[in-house]
Amino acid sequence: MEKLEKLTQGEFGLIRPPYYGSAPVDNAYVVDKIKTITVQHPSDISSAIDEMAERDSVLIPKDANAYVASDFNPETQHIRKTENGEVFCSVYAIQFYNIYKK
Numbered sequence: 001m002e003k004l005e006k007l008t009q010g011e012f013g014l015i016r017p018p019y020y021g022s023a024p025v026d027n028a029y030v031v032d033k034i035k036t037i038t039v040q041h042p043s044d045i046s047s048a049i050d051e052m053a054e055r056d057s058v059l060i061p062k063d064a065n066a067y068v069a070s071d072f073n074p075e076t077q078h079i080r081k082t083e084n085g086e087v088f089c090s091v092y093a094i095q096f097y098n099i100y101k102k
Contacts, residue, residue: 004053005066006046007097015068015097025066028097032061035096038080041088045069049094064096 007015007025014024037059039048049067052060069092076091 002053002065003050004060004064004096005099006049007066007068009068025099027100028066029100031064031096031098035059035094036091037094038089038091040080041077041090045092045094061096063098066097066099068095068097069093 006018007028008018009015015028016024037045037048039045046069049060049069072090072092078089078091079086080089
């Protein structure tokens, strides 16, 4: 699967690329329901999504080519026990999109 484009969503719901001054994306269509992902610290949600796309993870819908991830929220932090000890994790909400190429 190809790398997905990261988008941001402003306070008025406009979806746009993350670089400053970019125009809103008016050709993005929602693909599937909002999903959650747990990411181990220290990690970047974009890196986790990129790794999942490389592995063709079933979490990422086949028609998706972009996504919006929630901001980091300290209230979602928790400790998860694994075979190697305890790891610090956070939960993010992700909405996948298909950007229709005009």
